[in-house]
Amino acid sequence: MQYLNEIKNKQITVLGLGVTGLGIVRFLLSQGIQPNVVDSRENPPGVDWLKQHAANLNTHFGDLNNAALSACDMIIISPGLSLKTSAVAQAMNAGVEIIGDVELFARINTKPVVAVTGSNGKSTVVTLAYEVLKTAGYKVALGGNIGTAVLDLLDGDFDVFVLELSSFQLDTTDSLKASSATVLNISEDHLDRYDNYQAYIDSKLSIYNGAELLVINADDRQTHPMSRTLASQVSFGEAQGDYHLAQHNNEAYFMVKGEAYLPVSTLAVVGKHNYLNTLAVMALLSPFEITKAHYKTALSQFNGLAHRCxxxxxxxxxxxxxxxxxxxxxxxxxxxxxxxxxxxxxxxxxxxxxxxxxxxxxxxxxxxxxxxxxxxxxxxxxxxxxxxxxxxxxxxxxxxxxxxxxxxxxxxxxxxxxxxxxxxxxxxxxxxxxxxxxxxxxxx
Known part of the structure; x- marks a missing residue:
């Protein structure tokens, strides 16, 4: 965690308390860094924890225009806050570095990362990927936009991190170098936060920056990288791509690069979207050592997530x-x-x-x-x-x-x-x- 030594003498502000912000504060404190804590709400969630465990921190709760954000060296911002917020934009224009917790994680982490974004299916894909890796004997951590905040994962002894990432998190992330990364699909969402649909697409596609293996959706051109890249690529799709669905011996199969790999019926949950999610997982995990037997066990035991079909x-x-x-x-x-x-x-x-x-x-x-x-x-x-x-x-x-x-x-x-x-x-x-x-x- 050499990077942390480089920022110990910087004036750091954690902007936005809540679950993510509190996780950032806890992490910085554990590394001997005393951040300022700012939130636009007068009584934000997490304030009681601060009073009990870090009463000596400088805090500002209320109007962000009075928070002197431009006076600090770095702002670590929660994904719920837009970079277009007036006080945030002013700080950025004044030269203040603004990052998110995923970016801080990326600057510290040295282990492989499987990174997943998309408009739909993210949580199912990362959870299934986690289960498959665990079945294969990897010490694996799951976090990001699901479950545990990424900085809380750094204390563990893990072989690989599986991260679900939202467009809001990607907006403040530049240094992530994933072993494999995918944009599962893109459809209109969060247009109340972005200038236009293309800006939302661009945010999603930024997950490919620095990735070693790009996993693209053969059925959705919007998931393909905008510029040429030297990174390896594989694709998944319903009837096309390196990983797709097809009939074999009168039964639907997951096809892997021309091989009838496993019957679709191996998967405990039903629905074409779940089959496509499984193909995405297989493509994402292709850099890892996982056998057909591992997949068979994990798929047969996966019962899906609540509130998702x-x-x-x-x-x-x-x-x-x-x-x-x-x-x-x-x-x-x-x-x-x-x-x-x-x-x-x-x-x-x-x-x-x-x-x-x-x-x-x-x-x-x-x-x-x-x-x-x-x-x-x-x-x-x-x-x-x-x-x-x-x-x-x-x-x-x-x-x-x-x-x-x-x-x-x-x-x-x-x-x-x-x-x-x-x-x-x-x-x-x-x-x-x-x-x-x-x-x-x-x-x-």
Whole structure:
């Protein structure tokens, strides 16, 4: 951790407390560095910990314009804060170095990193990659935008780090040199934070900078690097790419560079998006020593993540799935595509805060696969306007009750909101839990 010696005499400000900020503060303190702590909120989460464990730190809570950010040498900023925030932009223009916790991690870490971003599927891919590596005998750490903050991982004795990274984290990261990195897919999201869609794409693609192996989605041109690179590349896709799906001996298989590697049925969870996620994992982990037996064990034991096409139950031969994590249009399209049958057998519950995204891309999928689209929340009317199959309700309970009425034997009811949950819930987990609660009340 030689880099830490280089910054010990710098004036460092941790901007944004919360979970990430508090993790940064704890790490710096453990290395003998006393940072300033700044947050725009008068009473931010984590302030009680500071009072108890680091009461001597200089703090400023409130208007950032009064925080003297331009007077410090370095700001370590939480991903929830935009670099365009006036006081932050002024500090940057004044020559203050602004980084995130992932960048600080990258400057210190010497072990291999598997880095994953994308609009959808990140958490499933990193969790499955973690399980496969663990099964293969690696000492592996999982963190970033999921689970543990990256700086908290540095104390452990690990062989490899698997990191889920959001575009917000990538915006303040320049030094990450991943062993393998992927942009799983890109669809409109967070347009309330970026100037335009291309700026969001550019943020995602920055994960490739310095990576040894680029894993690209053969079915999504937006995931391909914008400029020529000397790094190795492999691809995954539904029917094309180095890693793809194909029929072999009348059974669907994961194909690896021309070899029928394992039957798709090896994977404990179903859905085309889960099969594509598995292909991405295989490509990402190709630099590591992992046998077919390791994959077979890990895939057969992987039950997926809560709120991600999670099977809830069955009532009157109708299956109910919770995909509350589908917080954007691309995720909802993936869920519909994965669960759709030959008939229009899906009753989809959607709605919430679309955050300025264009919902029109949903239209052909609704027309082809969806029997009824039940909507509630801030942008429900925009969703209902997409189709003559739309129904407007006021809350989850009403939506589930209507879904029960409209569905018949063989149908699937899917919560896939295509929107953020912040208009009515604290987070997507609470929304998913509400759906599960409402469904279970209907079950015998």
């Amino acid at each position: 999670q099977f809830v139950g069955e009532l009157n031969s109708v299956k109910y799935f919770n995909d509350s994590k589908a917080t954007n249009v691309g995720a909802t399209i993936a869920a519909i595509d994965s669960l759709a049958g030959k008939q229009q057998n899906l009753v989809v519950i959607a709605g919430g805060d679309a955050k300025g995204a264009d919902l029109e891309a949903l239209k052909p999928y609704v027309e082809q696969h969806v029997k009824a689209l039940i909507c509630f929340g801030k942008d429900a009317k925009e969703l209902v306007a997409l189709t003559a199959k739309g129904h407007l309700t006021t809350n989850m309970s009403e939506a589930v009750a209507l879904a029960k009425q409209l569905s018949t034997s063989g149908d699937t009811v899917l919560l896939a909101p295509a929107c953020a949950s912040i208009d009515m819930y604290n987070n997507y987990m609470q929304r998913g839990d509400d759906f599960v609660h409402c469904v279970l009340q209907e079950l015998p």
